[in-house]
Structure formats: structure tokens, C-alpha cells
Amino acid sequence: MSLDTVVEDIREEARARAEDIRDEGEARAEEIESAAEADADETLENAEQEIERETEQLREQRLSSAKLEAKQKRLEARRDVLGDVREQVEDELAALEGDTREELTRELLEAASTEFDDSEALGASDRSSGQSPQEGGDDVSVYGRADDRELIESILDDYDGYEYAGERDCLGGVVVESDQSRVRVNNTFDSVLEDVWEDNLREISNQLFEQ
Structure with a gap:
């Protein structure tokens, strides 16, 4: 076997090996990219769920606060009415x-x-x-x-x-x-x-x- 043939064989082997390495790298890159995308999707989903939970909690808090405020206003209105009735009775007693x-x-x-x-x-x-x-x-x-x-x-x-x-x-x-x-x-x-x-x-x- 001549030297040229040996050199050519080595080149072919190197090229083949390079192709294998490139293919393995691309496959590995795809795996990494796919895993990263999955992690990103999971992170996004978790973030959305957390936002929904926080939004629901905030909504419940605001709703509870609004209900309490409405109740207080009703109680104040009733106290005012009872006060007016009491005052009217007092006026009628004084006028007897x-x-x-x-x-x-x-x-x-x-x-x-x-x-x-x-x-x-x-x-x-x-x-x-x-x-x-x-x-x-x-x-x-x-x-x-x-x-x-x-x-x-x-x-x-x-x-x-x-x-x-x-x-x-x-x-x-x-x-x-x-x-x-x-x-x-x-x-x-x-x-x-x-x-x-x-x-x-x-x-x-x-x-x-x-x-």
C-alpha cells in the first residue's frame, strides 16, 4: 500500500469521524434545546398558575373588603335611621x-x-x-x-x-x-x-x- 493511499484512508477516517461528532453534537444540541424548551414551558405554566392564584387571592381579598365595607355602610345607615326614630320619639315626648x-x-x-x-x-x-x-x-x-x-x-x-x-x-x-x-x-x-x-x-x- 502506497503512502498516498494511507494518507487518503486517514483523511477519510477523519472526515467520517468528524461527521459522527457533528451528528452527535447536533443531536445533543437538539436534546438540550428540547429540554430547555420543556423547562421554559413548565416555568411559564407555573408562573401563569401562580399569577392565577395570586389574582384569585387578590380578587377574594377585594371582594371580602367590599362586602365588609358594604356591611359597615348598611349598619351605619341603620344606626342613622334608628337615631332619627329615637329623636322623633324624644320630640313627641317633649311636646306632650x-x-x-x-x-x-x-x-x-x-x-x-x-x-x-x-x-x-x-x-x-x-x-x-x-x-x-x-x-x-x-x-x-x-x-x-x-x-x-x-x-x-x-x-x-x-x-x-x-x-x-x-x-x-x-x-x-x-x-x-x-x-x-x-x-x-x-x-x-x-x-x-x-x-x-x-x-x-x-x-x-x-x-x-x-x-
């Missing part, structure tokens, strides 16, 4: 006059008088007969609205030891006190309304808002 006001004031004073000793208030028999109570009890101070002074003083004519002692900022009714027996009774329209309002607030709310 004539026999109705006198009757209520008498009843509230009579109820307050039962908190004191029998000597400080009309006895049951005295009241039924229209006579004045027995004397000798503690002095009892009665306070009321300035506009009700004459009314209260006229009612107190039936009570020995009771006297109108001054004004109270109230819608009506009386506050009755005795230093000797250390008793104080708040029987104003305001206090009665407060008790009635608290006891019936749920029912009032249900009626107003049809719950």
Missing part, C-alpha cells in the same frame, strides 16, 4: 301637653314616691280618698323640666314634705331625692324611654328593616 302630660307626670312621681318611707309619700288609703299624706316624713326634693314647674308644683300639693327644688335637663317627668334617706329616683321621660328602647331595640330594628 295637657291631661296626657299631667297624667304621666303624676304616675312617674307616684312610682318614685314608693321608693321612700311611707312617711314620705301618700299612703294607699290617703291617695284613694284624695287626702294629704301624713306629716313627719323627710323633706323630699323634686326636680323636673323648667316648662313643667307649674304642673309639678300643682301635683306636689298632694304630697306633704315634697317640694319643687329646681330644673333638670330632661324631656319631662321627675327626679326625686331625699338627703335624709339617701334615696334618688330618676323617673324622667328620658330614663323610661331608655329602658323601653333597650328592651325593644331588636324588635324595633326588625320592624324597621324587615329582618
Whole structure:
């Protein structure tokens, strides 16, 4: 075999080997590229899922916040309505006059008088007969609205030891006190309304808002 033949064989072998290497490189490159594309697709998919989760969480948070805000506004509106109703009732109580006001004031004073000793208030028999109570009890101070002074003083004519002692900022009714027996009774329209309002607030709310 001549030298030229040997050289040519070596060249052919080198070229063949080079082709194999190139083919292997291309195949390897394709594998790497394919794997990279798969990783990229997975990364993109994961990112999209994460974005969806975050978007859903944000949506839920905003929805929850909106619901809470709406609830607060409804509660505020209801409080305003209840406040208006309460104010209207107070105005109507303050505007009572004539026999109705006198009757209520008498009843509230009579109820307050039962908190004191029998000597400080009309006895049951005295009241039924229209006579004045027995004397000798503690002095009892009665306070009321300035506009009700004459009314209260006229009612107190039936009570020995009771006297109108001054004004109270109230819608009506009386506050009755005795230093000797250390008793104080708040029987104003305001206090009665407060008790009635608290006891019936749920029912009032249900009626107003049809719950």
C-alpha cells in the first residue's frame, strides 16, 4: 500500500469521524434545546398558575373588603335611621301637653314616691280618698323640666314634705331625692324611654328593616 493511499484512508477516517461528532453534537444540541424548551414551558405554566392564584387571592381579598365595607355602610345607615326614630320619639315626648302630660307626670312621681318611707309619700288609703299624706316624713326634693314647674308644683300639693327644688335637663317627668334617706329616683321621660328602647331595640330594628 502506497503512502498516498494511507494518507487518503486517514483523511477519510477523519472526515467520517468528524461527521459522527457533528451528528452527535447536533443531536445533543437538539436534546438540550428540547429540554430547555420543556423547562421554559413548565416555568411559564407555573408562573401563569401562580399569577392565577395570586389574582384569585387578590380578587377574594377585594371582594371580602367590599362586602365588609358594604356591611359597615348598611349598619351605619341603620344606626342613622334608628337615631332619627329615637329623636322623633324624644320630640313627641317633649311636646306632650295637657291631661296626657299631667297624667304621666303624676304616675312617674307616684312610682318614685314608693321608693321612700311611707312617711314620705301618700299612703294607699290617703291617695284613694284624695287626702294629704301624713306629716313627719323627710323633706323630699323634686326636680323636673323648667316648662313643667307649674304642673309639678300643682301635683306636689298632694304630697306633704315634697317640694319643687329646681330644673333638670330632661324631656319631662321627675327626679326625686331625699338627703335624709339617701334615696334618688330618676323617673324622667328620658330614663323610661331608655329602658323601653333597650328592651325593644331588636324588635324595633326588625320592624324597621324587615329582618
